[in-house]
Amino acid sequence: MASCTYDHIVVGAGAAGCVLASRLSEDPQRRVLLLEAGPDMPTGTEPSSIRSPFPGALGAGDFSWPGLHANVFAPGSGAARAMRPLIQGKVMGGSSTINGMMAQRGIPLDYDRWAAMGAGGWDWRSVLPWFNKLESDQDHGGPLHGNTGPLPIRRETSAQWPPFARAVTQAIVEQGYRWFEDFNADFDDGICPSPLSNLPDRRVGVATAYLGKDVRARPNLTILSNSLVIALRWNGTRIAGVQRSDGATFLGAEVILTAGAIHTPALMLRAGIGCAQALDKLGIPVVLERRGVGRNLRNHLMIHLATHLHPKARQAQSATSWAFTVLRYSSGVADCPPADMQIFPINRTAWHALGSAIGALGLCLYQPVSVGSVTLTSADPATPPVIRFNMLADARDTKRLTDGLLRMLHILAMPEVARLHDEVFIPNKAAAAKIASVTWRNRAIAQALALAMQYPPWRRRLLRGRILDYSRLRTDPGQQLAAMWLGASHVHHVCGTCRMGSVEDPDAVVDTQGRVIGVGNLRIADASVMPCNVSANTHLPVIMVAEKMAAHILAASSQHAP
Numbered sequence: 001m002a003s004c005t006y007d008h009i010v011v012g013a014g015a016a017g018c019v020l021a022s023r024l025s026e027d028p029q030r031r032v033l034l035l036e037a038g039p040d041m042p043t044g045t046e047p048s049s050i051r052s053p054f055p056g057a058l059g060a061g062d063f064s065w066p067g068l069h070a071n072v073f074a075p076g077s078g079a080a081r082a083m084r085p086l087i088q089g090k091v092m093g094g095s096s097t098i099n100g101m102m103a104q105r106g107i108p109l110d111y112d113r114w115a116a117m118g119a120g121g122w123d124w125r126s127v128l129p130w131f132n133k134l135e136s137d138q139d140h141g142g143p144l145h146g147n148t149g150p151l152p153i154r155r156e157t158s159a160q161w162p163p164f165a166r167a168v169t170q171a172i173v174e175q176g177y178r179w180f181e182d183f184n185a186d187f188d189d190g191i192c193p194s195p196l197s198n199l200p201d202r203r204v205g206v207a208t209a210y211l212g213k214d215v216r217a218r219p220n221l222t223i224l225s226n227s228l229v230i231a232l233r234w235n236g237t238r239i240a241g242v243q244r245s246d247g248a249t250f251l252g253a254e255v256i257l258t259a260g261a262i263h264t265p266a267l268m269l270r271a272g273i274g275c276a277q278a279l280d281k282l283g284i285p286v287v288l289e290r291r292g293v294g295r296n297l298r299n300h301l302m303i304h305l306a307t308h309l310h311p312k313a314r315q316a317q318s319a320t321s322w323a324f325t326v327l328r329y330s331s332g333v334a335d336c337p338p339a340d341m342q343i344f345p346i347n348r349t350a351w352h353a354l355g356s357a358i359g360a361l362g363l364c365l366y367q368p369v370s371v372g373s374v375t376l377t378s379a380d381p382a383t384p385p386v387i388r389f390n391m392l393a394d395a396r397d398t399k400r401l402t403d404g405l406l407r408m409l410h411i412l413a414m415p416e417v418a419r420l421h422d423e424v425f426i427p428n429k430a431a432a433a434k435i436a437s438v439t440w441r442n443r444a445i446a447q448a449l450a451l452a453m454q455y456p457p458w459r460r461r462l463l464r465g466r467i468l469d470y471s472r473l474r475t476d477p478g479q480q481l482a483a484m485w486l487g488a489s490h491v492h493h494v495c496g497t498c499r500m501g502s503v504e505d506p507d508a509v510v511d512t513q514g515r516v517i518g519v520g521n522l523r524i525a526d527a528s529v530m531p532c533n534v535s536a537n538t539h540l541p542v543i544m545v546a547e548k549m550a551a552h553i554l555a556a557s558s559q560h561a562p
């Protein structure tokens, strides 16, 4: 049983953990340990489904935590109640290694809202330097961008847009939306190129960007993969270290939890930090009553409308481009913030032949009103936490999604787009997930389905119950709701479960430097600390959080140094 002393033990090598380990170990005096439950595949050894800039196995659940399911919809919302799988990366780089690489910051109002909720020092002006630090923007410069950071950000040029994505973009512009160039520095509504965190020929996740060969070679950085942390070790009211599933204990001056917005609160609850009543019921000794742990689970909500593309509208199966343009718009629904919605075209929906034949529009609701939770049913670390999103509990969310659905149908019906595709349908994501992994068997099944989809009677048979009739939907609110319930699903942008705030706030879990309120030597620095949703996919915001927290930690310990 190994036992060692480190200055910082970082639990979870995802988007946040890799950044923390990299930045803290820049100081050769600090001994940093990074523990990751999943496997390590240093750059160059990863499978093509990860390496490709086309997110080959997105939705497959490869390299994801097994057994994670969520109640997506609130009871009584009218939507199907079934539990749906939730994908969260379990691999070096975490979800950053398997994500869609869309690289968005959100809008200044998002961070000003964080500050207003008690996260002083996290307003837009304060977070911008950290967004700049993380990136190396290939297309834009100036005070709103960084050009020397580890993560490349780029956009596909218009010459690379395939026909369906091009036609959708033109149709949106024809509707009067403003065209602009830089999604991450211009925050009004309009359509512009979609920023991506990759290079034209490969994914660049945090494990590549922040844990390159030179960083891994640092003598003061230890990286242990396949290392599931099952418990925090207490010394009075302070944390002294962590325990791995094989019994090994690692001791450190400080433990930093970066296990993501599902597993970080689970580790906290098992350590006896949470709602005392709930912990009592599970027989977990309560060390600190902190009711906010696991509450305030935030996520985004999405609907895809898919369509069978005519051959002239398709993207070559070998082409690795993925996201081209994105429309940001404000729903205008009362009490909802601006920039709460996005629509984007996808020309090729999967890596195989069927994916090449099917295009889609994605609609994402970035500021849902509904809030969920992460709880435990058992103290046993092998039992996955209970995840509730409770989506569609609020009429404003339903309204914004049905309105977005009609907007997408309208775009798909515009003449320059309509001439490129057949019926519009709600995709069957559960069926798509079954053939999402890159295997020869799935390749063959997808090929056969792509062939069948070419023949209208077979296609309609395969899509029965899912084809939408725009003219009926336009006038029938009941049909609109039914389509929305059939198509709506959660995204993978979980956050907020150990939220940052003022130390006087009983619902806050960490202070503005990531220190767990009431516990010594324990910090949290991942998506869990976000006070509320941002109007963006969460990868860049999480990396920003980790960069800023790393700076706080370095500054705090150098102040205390003799």
Ligand SMILES: Cc1cc2nc3c(=O)[nH]c(=O)nc-3n(C[C@H](O)[C@H](O)[C@H](O)COP(=O)(O)OP(=O)(O)OC[C@H]3O[C@@H](n4cnc5c(N)ncnc54)[C@H](O)[C@@H]3O)c2cc1C
Pocket: 011, 012, 013, 014, 015, 016, 017, 035, 036, 037, 038, 058, 059, 087, 088, 089, 090, 091, 092, 093, 094, 095, 096, 098, 099, 100, 101, 102, 103, 104, 227, 228, 229, 230, 258, 259, 260, 261, 263, 264, 267, 492, 493, 494, 526, 527, 528, 536, 537, 538, 539, 540, 542
């Ligand atoms: C399928 C998918 C697609 C996405 N697409 C996009 C996108 O296109 N754009 C975007 O901006 N965002 C996207 N995201 C979201 C983005 O990747 C996440 O917001 C971000 O990675 C969260 O960072 P994190 O560090 O909080 O958690 P994660 O990146 O999930 O990292 C947590 C890490 O902790 C490890 N861990 C957990 N528990 C333990 C334990 N007990 N012991 C040891 N290790 C542990 C996990 O294995 C994991 O490696 C996507 C996410 C997913 C899952």
